[in-house]
Amino acid sequence: METWDCVVVGAGASGLVGAARLAESGRRVLVLEAADRLGGCIHSWRPRADFWLELGAHTAYNSYAPLLEALDGRGRLGDLLTREKLSYRFLKSDGGVQSPMARLSFVEAALSLPFGIGRAKAGRTVADWFGRLLGRGNYRRLLAPAFAAVLSQPADGFPAAWLFRRKPRMKSAPRKFTFPGGLQGLLEAVATGARFETRLNHPVAAIRADAGGYLLDVAGDRIACRQLMLAVPVDAAANLLRDAAPDIAVRLARFPMIDIEALAVVVAADRVALPRVAGLIGGDDAFWSVVTRDPVPHPSLRGFTFHFRPGRLDVAGQRARVAEVLGVTPDDFLEARATVNRLPAPGLEHPGLVAEIDDLLAGTPLALVGNYLNGLSIGDCAERAVNETARLLAQGDSHA
Ligand SMILES: Cc1cc2nc3c(=O)[nH]c(=O)nc-3n(C[C@H](O)[C@H](O)[C@H](O)COP(=O)(O)OP(=O)(O)OC[C@H]3O[C@@H](n4cnc5c(N)ncnc54)[C@H](O)[C@@H]3O)c2cc1C
Structure with a gap:
């Protein structure tokens, strides 16, 4: 042995x-x-x-x-x-994209911040801690969908102390x-x-x-x-x-544990209508997020991985939604690959x-x-x- x-x-x-x-x-x-x-x-x-x-x-x-x-x-x-500096955008119901800042009420944030800053995260959920920090409306419109996109799951009940912990940086990288x-x-x-x-x-x-x-x-x-x-x-x-x-x-x-259904596609860059972005935040859509290859550009190809909520769409439905968001047809997919990721919740x-x-x-x-x-x-x-x-x-x- x-x-x-x-x-x-x-x-x-x-x-x-x-x-x-x-x-x-x-x-x-x-x-x-x-x-x-x-x-x-x-x-x-x-x-x-x-x-x-x-x-x-x-x-x-x-x-x-x-x-x-x-x-x-x-x-x-x-x-x-x-990775090239590109931003994340919200996908709007008309198919356009929107800056996260467009969802932020500065007035609500200014009124909330004095009560939220310095509160301990331990023993608090993400909804409680961040909702107090920037205000409930800002949390609902902006932070909840953005955090759900980061975590690939609903963020409300997630322990606040386990999200975005500060760590020393290696500045040479x-x-x-x-x-x-x-x-x-x-x-x-x-x-x-x-x-x-x-x-x-x-x-x-x-x-x-x-x-x-x-x-x-x-x-x-x-x-x-x-x-x-x-x-x-x-x-x-x-x-x-x-x-x-x-x-x-x-x-x-x-x-x-939760499942996340990923569908990744590769498309000729000149076919895609979507502007270059690091990713999309799905909000109420069937997917939590879309992550792109745009921050590491390729001369003729673009790549997109859609992280779908489990059980919302079958594979044909996912392919159709991916095509719709990208402004192409499924026939434009040069390569496609589905997989399931698993994470603790x-x-x-x-x-x-x-x-x-x-x-x-x-x-x-x-x-x-x-x-x-x-x-x-x-x-x-x-x-x-x-x-x-x-x-x-x-x-x-x-x-x-
Ligand atoms: C869709 C998605 C996007 C993410 N995006 C980011 C991001 O951009 N940045 C970031 O920092 N984090 C991100 N994360 C989180 C991060 O990737 C994971 O939490 C982290 O990589 C987990 O690493 P791990 O080694 O702990 O576990 P895992 O990566 O799950 O590795 C566990 C390994 O154990 C193996 N294994 C299981 N059972 C056995 C067995 N019986 N015998 C031998 N081997 C076994 C598995 O095959 C696997 O290789 C993302 C996660 C997902 C799912």
Whole structure:
């Protein structure tokens, strides 16, 4: 049986940032990934040799320092691509686009700000905190649909403390960036030639606690490790920890997950009526948002990923709506690809559950990282991975 110092399960942003840090500190690290590619929610579709389009996460910021440090560890920081500064727009019912500022009442904002500034976010929902900050009308018209577009789910009940947390910036990197081949290319660069080993198509089926650490069932084999980092979606983590850590598993099972139906299309640039934008905010439409390739322009192609609310339209309906918004017909789609993304949908009880989970993790050789522990963004995931890695490393050689 193979034995590793640390096994990381899941090769999304969380798992790869964690693996890079653990390996840098001298641990022998194995990453096991169920899918046939790295990235998880970071999924860069490459339908043509010279064209990629993001099906999931699209924008990374220089406040995602641990991600950039992992890339720096591979000497690839210089390969970052700056995203051109373009804005997000609301889609109007007549098909035109509207600046978000057109929905802001400055009078209401001015009257509300003195009562909203400085209020603690902890224990408050997004609707409560931001509604007090800019006023209920501004929240309803502007912020609620804009945040729903960011989160790909209704934002009202989301914990305010988990949205837009301030993080130190790495000022030498572009403020907003992507990578050749898309953001997935960045994670591929982190894993290529790294000190840790990655195995794709290796789903972990079960985990058992063992006196010296953990035993994992993987594709008919058994792998042992002294420390374990679970970097999988929260429902998968709940399932995998049923036997090894039942107290934690029952808490993880209380996190709801949501589906987002993505439809991505590539169209000849000269066919599209829509002006160049970073993206569209759907508001009451069938989609939460549209994310474009416009910030990384291509000479003859444009790409659009529509993130639809689940169950609103069938595939034919989605294709028709995409064509309508772009001012083309479905015959103009040079390439099209549908996929389903999944995200946690936390509410106010979940930060408290995370505190309980962290108490249960303390002193154990088990680390939990992912987008359900302190926020959805890649930066939040990377920050959690840094903290959990530090906890594992602080255990010294007793566990590894
Ligand atoms: C549509 C969309 C747009 C987004 N846009 C942005 C954005 O622009 N900027 C931003 O900062 N964030 C964005 N996010 C959020 C961000 O992308 C994710 O929260 C983050 O990438 C999650 O990373 P993760 O590694 O924690 O989890 P995941 O990316 O979910 O990775 C988990 C991995 O675990 C693997 N796995 C699952 N079960 C097993 C198993 N049993 N054995 C082995 N492997 C397993 C999965 O295959 C997957 O690769 C977006 C998310 C979505 C869905």
